[in-house]
Amino acid sequence: xxxxxxxxxxxxxxxxxxxxxxxxxxxxxxxxxxxxxxxxxxxxxxxxxxxxxxxxxxxxxxxxxxxxxxxxxxxxxxxxxxxxxxxxxxxxxxxxxxxxxxxxxxxxxxxxxxxxxxxxxxxxxxxxxxxxxxxxxxxxxxxxxxxxxxxxxxxxxxxxxxxxxxxxxxxxxxxxxxxxxxxxxxxxxxxxxxxxxxxxxxxxxxxxxxxxxxxxxxxxxxxxxxxxxxxxxxxxxxxxxxxxxxxxxxxxxxxxxxxxxxxxxxxxxxxxxxxxxxxxxxxxxxxxxxxxxxxxxxxxxxxxxxxxxxxxxxxxxxxxxxxxxxxxxxxxxxxxxxxxxxxxxxxxxxxxxxxxxxxxxxxxxxxxxxxxxxxxxxxxxxxxxxxxxxxxxxxxxxxxxxxxxxxxxxxxxxxxxxxxxxxxxxxxxxxxxxxxxxxxxxxxxxxxxxxxxxxxxxxxxxxxxxxxxxxxxxxxxxx
Amino acid sequence: xxxxxxxxxxxxxxxxxxxxxxxxxxxxxxxxxxxxxxxxxxxxxxxxxxxxxxxxxxxxxxxxxxxxxxxxxxxxxxxxxxxxxxxxxxxxxxxxxxxxxxxxxxxxxxxxxxxxxxxxxxxxxxxxxxxxxxxxxxxxxxxxxxxxxxxxxxxxxxxxxxxxxxxxxxxxxxxxxxxxxxxxxxxxxxxxxxxxxxxxxxxxxxxxxxxxxxxxxxxxxxxxxxxxxxxxxxxxxxxxxxxxxxxxxxxxxxxxxxxxxxxxxxxxxxxxxxxxxxxxxxxxxxxxxxxxxxxxxxxxxxxxxxxxxxxxxxxxxxxxxxxxxxxxxxxxxxxxxxxxxxxxxxxxxxxxxxxxxxxxxxxxxxxxxxxxxxxxxxxxxxxxxxxxxxxxxxxxxxxxxxxxxxxxxxxxxxxxxxxxxxxxxxxxxxxxxxxxxxxxxxxxxxxxxxxxxxxxxxxxxxxxxxxxxxxxxxxxxxxxxxxxxxx
Numbered sequence: 004x005x006x007x008x009x010x011x012x013x014x015x016x017x018x019x020x021x022x023x024x025x026x027x028x029x030x031x032x033x034x035x036x037x038x039x040x041x042x043x044x045x046x047x048x049x050x051x052x053x054x055x056x057x058x059x060x061x062x063x064x065x066x067x068x069x070x071x072x073x074x075x076x077x078x079x080x081x082x083x084x085x086x087x088x089x090x091x092x093x094x095x096x097x098x099x100x101x102x103x104x105x106x107x108x109x110x111x112x113x114x115x116x117x118x119x120x121x122x123x124x125x126x127x128x129x130x131x132x133x134x135x136x137x138x139x140x141x142x143x144x145x146x147x148x149x150x151x152x153x154x155x156x157x158x159x160x161x162x163x164x165x166x167x168x169x170x171x172x173x174x175x176x177x178x179x180x181x182x183x184x185x186x187x188x189x190x191x192x193x194x195x196x197x198x199x200x201x202x203x204x205x206x207x208x209x210x211x212x213x214x215x216x217x218x219x220x221x222x223x224x225x226x227x228x229x230x231x232x233x234x235x236x237x238x239x240x241x242x243x244x245x246x247x248x249x250x251x252x253x254x255x256x257x258x259x260x261x262x263x264x265x266x267x268x269x270x271x272x273x274x275x276x277x278x279x280x281x282x283x284x285x286x287x288x289x290x291x292x293x294x295x296x297x298x299x300x301x302x303x304x305x306x307x308x309x310x311x312x313x314x315x316x317x318x319x320x321x322x323x324x325x326x327x328x329x330x331x332x333x334x335x336x337x338x339x340x341x342x343x344x345x346x347x348x349x350x351x352x353x354x355x356x357x358x359x360x361x362x363x364x365x366x367x368x369x370x371x372x373x374x375x376x377x378x379x380x381x382x383x384x385x386x387x388x389x390x391x392x393x394x395x396x397x398x399x400x401x402x403x404x405x406x407x408x409x410x411x412x413x414x415x416x417x418x419x420x421x422x423x424x425x426x427x428x429x430x431x432x433x434x435x436x437x438x439x440x441x442x443x444x445x446x447x448x449x450x451x452x453x454x455x456x457x458x459x460x461x462x463x464x465x466x467x468x469x470x471x472x473x474x475x476x477x478x479x480x481x482x
Numbered sequence: 483x484x485x486x487x488x489x490x491x492x493x494x495x496x497x498x499x500x501x502x503x504x505x506x507x508x509x510x511x512x513x514x515x516x517x518x519x520x521x522x523x524x525x526x527x528x529x530x531x532x533x534x535x536x537x538x539x540x541x542x543x544x545x546x547x548x549x550x551x552x553x554x555x556x557x558x559x560x561x562x563x564x565x566x567x568x569x570x571x572x573x574x575x576x577x578x579x580x581x582x583x584x585x586x587x588x589x590x591x592x593x594x595x596x597x598x599x600x601x602x603x604x605x606x607x608x609x610x611x612x613x614x615x616x617x618x619x620x621x622x623x624x625x626x627x628x629x630x631x632x633x634x635x636x637x638x639x640x641x642x643x644x645x646x647x648x649x650x651x652x653x654x655x656x657x658x659x660x661x662x663x664x665x666x667x668x669x670x671x672x673x674x675x676x677x678x679x680x681x682x683x684x685x686x687x688x689x690x691x692x693x694x695x696x697x698x699x700x701x702x703x704x705x706x707x708x709x710x711x712x713x714x715x716x717x718x719x720x721x722x723x724x725x726x727x728x729x730x731x732x733x734x735x736x737x738x739x740x741x742x743x744x745x746x747x748x749x750x751x752x753x754x755x756x757x758x759x760x761x762x763x764x765x766x767x768x769x770x771x772x773x774x775x776x777x778x779x780x781x782x783x784x785x786x787x788x789x790x791x792x793x794x795x796x797x798x799x800x801x802x803x804x805x806x807x808x809x810x811x812x813x814x815x816x817x818x819x820x821x822x823x824x825x826x827x828x829x830x831x832x833x834x835x836x837x838x839x840x841x842x843x844x845x846x847x848x849x850x851x852x853x854x855x856x857x858x859x860x861x862x863x864x865x866x867x868x869x870x871x872x873x874x875x876x877x878x879x880x881x882x883x884x885x886x887x888x889x890x891x892x893x894x895x896x897x898x899x900x901x902x903x904x905x906x907x908x909x910x911x912x913x914x915x916x917x918x919x920x921x922x923x924x925x926x927x928x929x930x931x932x933x934x935x936x937x938x939x940x941x942x943x944x945x946x947x948x949x950x951x952x953x954x955x956x957x958x959x960x961x962x963x964x965x966x967x968x969x
Contacts, residue, residue, distance in 0.1 A: 046584050050804045052577065053564045053586060053683040055718050087800050087847070089824055096803020147808070276847035278856055281689035281797055283719050 006244060010205045012236040013213055014171050015163035018178060019156050020188040021134070021196040022065045028133040028155035029056030029099065036194055040139070040148035048153035050094030055282045058083075062155035065187045066106060066131055067288065067296045069157055072185040072303055073126050073178075075110025080287055083131070083280040088273050091147050092136040100158075102277045105130035106286060112181060113305075114173040115323070124174050125162030131286075132156050157187070163202065163213065168232035175199055175228055184303050184329045192224055199223075201232055204249070205239045214239075214249060219263055221255040231256040235263050307332055315345035324353055331357075331367045337374030342381040351381060355395070359402050371405040372398070380408040388412070389419050392465055421468040423475060426459070429467070430475050433458045444480050452476060483510050486646040486967045490703050493555050493649055497547045504544075504554040504598060508537035511556050511600055514969050515647050523622045524632075524641040526561045527569050528601035536598050543596075550596030552710060557592055558648035560639045561602040562609055562685040563694075565589050568599070572685045573617040574607045576805045576812045576831030586683020587718065588652065588694050588711040595710045600648050604638030607833045608802065609659055609687045611635050612905040615896050616835045624667060625964040626931055630889040633663030633905070636697070640667040643697045646967050650707050651697045656687050657790050658884075658909025660695045661921040665884035665934025668923045668961065670704045670951075671697045673909075675942045676916035677722035680715030686801040688794035689720075691913050701922065701952040705729035708944060724942045736949035736956075739772035744877030746780045752907065754887045756927040761883045764924045764935050767957050768881075778873040778880065782865040783911035787903060789866065790910045792846050792859035798836075799843030805831060838899070867915040874940050879950050882908050884921035884934035908936060918944045922951050923961045932961075 024034050030047035047054040070077045084102035110126035136152035138145050159178065165171045179190040179197060190197045199222045204214035217239065222231050234256075239249050251269040256262075302310070304326050311322035311332075325335045331352075339348040356377065360370060380401065384394045389412060400411045412418055420426060433455055434441050444451040455476040460467055483502060496502055502510075512530055519525050540554045547553040559565055562572040564582035571577040589599065606616035614622040614637025622637035624630040625645035632641045636653025640663035643651050653660040655673035664671025672695045679694040686692060696707035712726040745765065750758060769775060807813040807827025814826035832840070846855035873880065886907055895902040912919045917938055924935035935954070939947030 050809055051564075051583055052570060052572070052580070052685040052804070052810065053681075055682050055720075057717060057719050085800050087803060089803065089806060091806075091808050091820065094804060094809045096806060097800050274849045276800070276844065276849075276852075278796060278800070278847055278852070281720075282686075 006240050009208060010236075010240050010243070011208045012166055012232075012239075013163045013204045013206065013216075014165035014167075014232060015202040016161045016165070016171060016174060017200045017202070018159045018161075018175070019198040020069070020159065020182055020190065022062050022155040022157060023186060023188055024059055024062050024065065024155055026059060027153040028059050028062055028131070029153055032153065034154050036196070038150055040146070041150060043150040044152070048094070049149050050096070056099055056280075058283065058286065059155060062131065063106075063286065063288070064296055065155075066129065066157050067293055068185045068300060069159070069182055069187045070107035070110065070129055071293075071297055071300055072181045072187070073110030073112055073129070073159075075107045075126060075129065077288060077293055078104065078106050078108070079289070080104070080285045081106035081130075082285050083283045084277045085280050086132075087276040090135070091145065092138050092149075092152070094136065094149060094152060098133060098135060099280055099283070100132035101130035106288065112174070112177055114170065114177045116169060116173060122164075122170060124164045124170070127160045127162055129157050129159050132158055168229040168236065171201060171232045172225075172229045176225065180304055180328060184301060184307075186301060195223065199228070201235070203232065203235045203239070205236060205243065215251050217249065217251070218253045219256060220253060220266060221258075224258065227256070227258055227261075230261065231258075231263065234261065238263060301329070315339060315349070317345065317349055321349050321353065324357075325349060328367065334367050334370070334374050338378045338381070341375055341378030342385075344381060344385065347381055347385075348378070351377060351398075355398055356402075371403070372401045376401060376407050383408055383412070387419060387421060387468065389417060390465060390469065393417050393419065417466060419468050420463055420466050421471055423471060426463075426467055426472060426475050427479070429459055429462050430455070430472070430479055433462065434479065441480065452480070455480070483507070485510065485514055485969050486963055488646065488649050489700060490552065490555050490649055490698075490706050494547060494553060497544070497554055504537040504540035505534065507554060508533050508556065508598055508600070511647065515601065518645060518647055521623065521628060522625060522641050522645055522647070523604055523617075523620045524638045524645065524647055525558070525601040526571060526573060526604050526617075526619055526638065529568065532567060533598065533600055540596065540598065546596065551706060552592060553596035554598050555596070555650065556600040556648050557597045557707075558601050558603045558639055558642040558651035559589060559599055560605055560609075560636050560651070560653045562605060562654060562687075563589055563602075563652060564683040564685070565599055565602070568602055570602070570685060571619075572608045573605045573619060574805075574832065574836065575618045576828070577685075577810075578812060580811050584683065587680035587715045589683065591711050591713075592652075592707075597710075601642075603636070603642055603651060605653075605659075606635035606637070607836050608685065608798070609635040609654055609656055609692075610798070610835050610839055612658070612662060612902055613890070613892075613896065614638065614663070615892060616833060618833050621892065624889045625967065626668060627889065627929075630891055630931070631666065633666035633885065633889065635659040635663075636671075637663045639697050640664055640669060640671065643667070643699060644669050644964060646963065646969070649698070650703055652707075652711070653695060653697055654684055654687070655693050655695050655909075655913065656691045656794060657913045658906035660697065661884045661909050661919060661934070661936060662906060664697055664921040665923075665936075666889040666932065668926075668932030668934075668964070669697055669699055670701055670920060670922050670955075671695065672704045672708060672920035672944070672948075673913070673918065674708060674712065674944055675722070675918045677720055678712050678724075678918070678942065678944065680713070680718040680721045682715055682717040686797075688797040689801060690797060691790075691794060693913075701920070701948055701955050702730060702733060704920065705733055705948045705952070708948075722942065727945045729945055729948055732945045733949060733952045736953040737772070738768050738950065738953050738957075741768075741773045741879065741950055742776045742877040743768060743773050744776050744778040744873050744880040746778050746783070746873075746880070746882070749780060749783060749882060749908070752886055752904075753883050757883045757885070757887060757933050760925040760927070760933040761881075761935060764954065764958070765881065768954060771953065771957055776877040778877055780866075780869045780873060780911060782862060782869050785862050786866060786911040786914055787907060789859045789862045789914060790906075791842070791903060792855050793863065793914075795839040795843035796847050796856050796859075797843065799840045799847065802832075802836070802840055807831070835899075863914050866911055870911075870915045870917060870938075879940075879947060880938040882936045882938065884908055884936040888927045888929070888931035888933055912936075912938050917941060918947055920947065920951055922955055922958075924958065926962075
């Protein structure tokens with residue numbers, strides 16, 4: 004029995020997602036990435052004396068969308084609270100957050116696993132908070148950039164429902180897809196717009212009580228979510244097996260060394276002295292407004308997948324692949340709509356396009372082949388203008404150059420030959436060159452028909468219409 | 483030009499009759515302030531250039547005197563308000579030299595009404611105190627007797643108006659910081675309903691209690707200032723959308739006939755005899771005018787002091803965290819690492835009373851203590867509020883002395899925080915309930931020191947409150963100026 008069979012991991016994730024607003028959570032400054040340091044600041048977000056926060060209504064709307072997307076309970080009244088601690092990137096000396104009474108509780112999402120099964124993961128709560136600034140260390144001193152200070156975030160806290168690194172990874176991906184669909188966040192982990200902390204503990208299989216949890220921070224790329232979680236599970240198992248006690252601590256994932264390292268021990272934990280933010284009245288969300296937001300909510304992945312199955316007759320698997328992101332789904336619908344052949348479009352997108360995009364490390368939004376161009380290519384096969392085989396060659400060229408199928412076919416003379424008077428001389432030429440095979444055919448070896456067709460295709464560099472060639476070969480051999 | 487005669491109406495009339503120009507008036511005030519401030523310590527900053535620049539701009543707009551309700555009226559602003567280009571120190575060393583990057587909403591409204599900002603006034607550091615002895619710079623002195631305190635924390639704003647160094651002024655009141663100095667300095671001071679005036683641009687002390695309010699020599703002037711500075715502000719989520727009446731117009735025809743005046747007997751214990759006597763006489767006067775006395779009970783107000791001294795320090799401990807030596811204000815020399823930036827800057831930048839309250843608040847909010855202190859205090863606060871609402875079922879307004887004593891000597895209470903805190907015993911319950919209240923002078927004690935009478939109204943019914951106070955003021959008769967105000 005392996006050690007992994009002896010222990011079970013218990014994992015809960017805390018995700019911070021930056022909201023897709025124009026302005027910050029409590030002031031009118033721009034919420035945009037990459038501006039020069041301290042160019043998007045004002046008296047409010049720099050914590051100047053006398054300033055007061057004002058809630059960004061659009062941020063609240065995005066939070067409600069997120070809550071609707073995870074089918075959670077939305078509270079009519081919630082309270083902002085101050086989380087007090089000193090740090091240079093925190094200009095007020097406190098962060099405005101929500102604590103005892105968040106606006107959203109009891110949500111859930113369903114994740115798909117590699118063995119084909121599905122699992123429901125509970126979401127404890129979502130609350131609003133503002134981001135801190137950024138400390139920039141330069142030699143012996145530190146500078147503070149407050150552009151990010153006050154940027155609106157939601158924190159999404161899961162139940163400790165995950166048991167494996169795969170589940171954690173799938174939860175994170177599914178949540179991100181869902182929130183991107185709902186236009187809540189761009190989910191860009193590399194830019195820090197989607198951040199994840201994991202609470203991880205282990206316990207002997209069958210035990211009900213949770214083990215001592217370790218908080219794992221700095222999981223800032225989808226590339227190593229599983230690796231980081233797996234490492235930490237293994238580390239805890241090894242420690243337990245060697246009789247070392249797991250202590251409650253915060254560890255950080257070091258992606259260069261592929262290890263988790265201690266950041267702080269429990270004793271160093273802050274006492275945040277939370278209390279209700281006296282500068283903000285309770286946040287009140289009317290049912291009417293929530294209903295309005297609900298009615299304007301974009302189609303979510305589950306709904307879209309179901310629609311793809313019924314509307315386009317796709318398999319569950321294909322519909323799942325094509326709805327993995329809203330951009331991909333939109334692309335597919337563009338192709339299917341223009342080509343009027345949903346199934347062929349699905350095959351082209353999944354087999355030809357996605358494979359090449361993956362190999363090139365590109366996202367669907369960066370595709371060199373537009374939906375319209377791919378649809379045109381598919382139409383040309385359907386109309387018999389080019390063969391399916393030629394089409395693949397053309398597509399390769401389209402992917403490399405972004406050119407239209409039309410121009411490639413034109414330039415390379417790849418148009419299908421469907422004129423019998425053009426093909427007959429070729430067939431005769433092949434027959435003359437292979438008298439033995441002709442004799443064999445006439446003696447009853449009818450399978451040699453394929454040989455002649457192949458030879459003709461070769462002669463025409465694949466441009467001949469194969470059905471027509473077949474007919475002509477048969478006619479001339481039988482005559 | 484006799485500054486001691488100036489009310490808002492008198493200044494406007496002077497401009498209309500072209501007795502003086504804004505520059506001439508500003509110059510007169512600047513000259514007197516220069517002479518008097520050494521004696522009184524009322525102002526922390528008077529910037530001649532900034533004042534004259536405003537006055538010159540007003541000179542060019544002379545015809546607007548009939549449109550702007552405060553055209554060229556000299557108003558002093560407590561130094562915990564931000565006014566662009568002026569300093570805002572909150573009388574603390576930690577904000578020494580801090581220049582305001584923007585203007586508080588209420589001051590912006592004053593400016594739009596044509597007011598002339600004449601200077602920034604002294605206060606207890608971060609508005610924490612009842613005597614202005616906690617100013618990190620120098621104490622403000624009472625114009626009635628300069629060996630005595632002005633009260634606090636808005637002592638400078640009260641002293642300036644009492645000594646005719648400004649026609650009106652703004653202060654902030656968290657637990658009595660407008661009413662108590664108004665009482666001790668013999669002028670009118672109003673703390674409006676919480677939310678009536680935007681707090682945007684006021685250096686926060688205790689956010690759930692802080693409220694801006696005006697000082698004036700008469701209820702009329704206070705009403706005129708109130709109607710300018712009140713109203714909803716999109717920059718302050720706690721400001722009210724309740725409509726702003728023309729308070730000053732409403733004063734006409736004020737009457738005390740059948741006004742039910744609530745008096746809480748148990749609240750009058752611990753009040754100095756002379757203050758009590760003045761209070762009783764004032765009530766008698768009002769009854770003579772047709773007012774009806776109703777006995778009310780405010781049983782939970784006896785917990786107001788302890789409730790206040792938990793809630794206010796808790797909020798202050800968080801509000802003052804931003805003065806960390808990194809983002810704005812004072813940074814200590816000789817710092818070696820992050821912790822030393824915090825410890826040294828805050829250690830040297832804050833005064834003793836401020837540190838005391840930060841520590842009190844930090845402790846009371848800590849894990850394990852929150853429920854027993856901050857949580858409990860907020861429950862008691864609700865009971866105190868409820869007492870008032872119940873009382874208002876049987877009365878229209880409540881009267882109380884403003885301060886249990888008249889102005890005390892410097893040093894008399896500063897060594898004993900509890901003794902000092904007790905100065906606000908009559909004003910704290912009102913602050914916790916968020917109600918409007920104003921102090922009107924009711925007489926002088928045997929030492930010639932002013933006594934204040936506090937009128938407490940219903941939420942957002944400043945209009946009624948001002949009417950009652952205005953009528954009382956009329957039947958009380960002319961109130962003297964301190965001797966020495968001969969300019």
